[in-house]
Amino acid sequence: MLVDDTISNLSTRLKKKEISAVDIATECLEQIEKLNPKINAFITQVNPKTVLNHAKKIKLTTSLSGIPYVLKDAYITKDLRTTAGSNVLSNYIPQYDATVVSKVNSAGSILLGKMNMDAWGHGGSTENTDFSPTRNPWDITRVAGGSGGGPAAAIASRMCSFAIGEDSGGSIRNPAGWCGITGLKVTYGRVSRYGSIAYASSFDTVGPTAKTAEDCALILQYIAGLDPYDATSSPLPVGNYLSHLREDIKGKIIGLPKEFMGKGLDSEVKQLVLQAAKKFIDLGAKVEEVSLPTLEYGISVYYLLAPSETSSNLARYDGIRYGNGRDKFTPETMRRIMIGTYALSAGYYDAYYKKAQQARTLIVKDFEKVFNRCDMILSPVSPTPPTKLGELINDPVKNMLADIYTLTTNTAGIPALALPCGFTKTGLPVGMQLQGPMFSEKLLLQAGYAYQQTTSWHVQKPQL
């Protein structure tokens, strides 16, 4: 299939006129028609005629031109329904485009649709959606991960070339791991959040999801940077992610935190991550055991702060200005709003909200300390392979623990690259992640690229 290939190869072939943008779009549309009824990756599909007309007229100005992509439905799109996975916004038509959407569109990529997700980002399985769960393309009795299950499943089943995801506690990385693809959670502020429907404002990040680290580097090049409309976007210069991609990782020190490899971790997942560590040693890196003692408080900190922020962000959905009433929130979203409201309420603010913000400082310092010694941290993405449908959504606490390895990344604001590192004996994909210091995307992408040059997990695709 054409979209098995990397974006840069597709772009070269487009420029040589070996293939046309219509060819790629047609292939994706056929794949969507055939597989989406089974996978349920889309919430809103752009009309196929519109897509093909767009493809016919496309001018090849950048490496992203003519490449079909999808958006997690957390990004607002002018005149195209945007739901955040919730019935509260079931009929909401935005009046402008998110910054990331304008950037990708003006680079010439072709939008195919808006993808399924846990409502407002509240979940790790795309079961907390009002548009029916997304199925895992590797085993449709299992979940695709979340909150961005739709975009990840669409890439794994070749309905598009890449996606723009959103990660507040693992929402890019968890579905990337469980669908066997590659996703980058950027440093907080590296990509503008303007027009991204807020879950937890100090945790939310906008990033690429694709099949390889190389694709992620290419997309990041087009979406990163300061945006006057997002005061929290970073003024630091954007690196050249692509030109350094092929540099080797000899002598780099990779930390393996013992707290990430212990209790609660599935033994097959553990073995595959340890095998990946060996692979990095083969590539010239050094692997050392490190310790992040505050990790055990990661769940408490995240599940006090993110719900606090979401209870405030979601207060605007009162059905008066737009959208439907608050009775349309799902039970999981109501739980998060309730926890947050409680943690911020008079008498409990100091014991919960403020205490968690202080603990957040300790988590940030813990990571800083480790990064004085190592260049990166290697760990699993999720403690288990993809779960069966119904397993997480019916158990609120289990649902929270599914994010245990990913959410401290967001608490600290650092970047992390999730990529496939193997399969279980039953053929389910397993993901690992490389976390790095603030604004170390360049290094993480290099390490991911080096790993993917000597492994082939990322080129495997589900038999559907």
Added chain:
Amino acid sequence: MDVKHVGKLANLPLSDVELKKLETDLENVLELVNHIQDLDTSNIEPTFQVTGLTNVTRPDKVDTSRMLPQKGFFKVKSIFS
């Protein structure tokens, strides 16, 4: 947790059945997050944001390219003179 009171603060329309279910669910969640009370945070400054940017401003100018059409609104007589 007084779920009825918190539900009112959160402006959530909750039935008695939902309140009852929330009471159990939220007790379980609180039990999990209460672990934080074991962590010594005395004399630690809180972190409200991670990049340390402060006072980010831009000129207070009208950007006509970003003015939204006021579709779906209606006009009323002015209330304040």
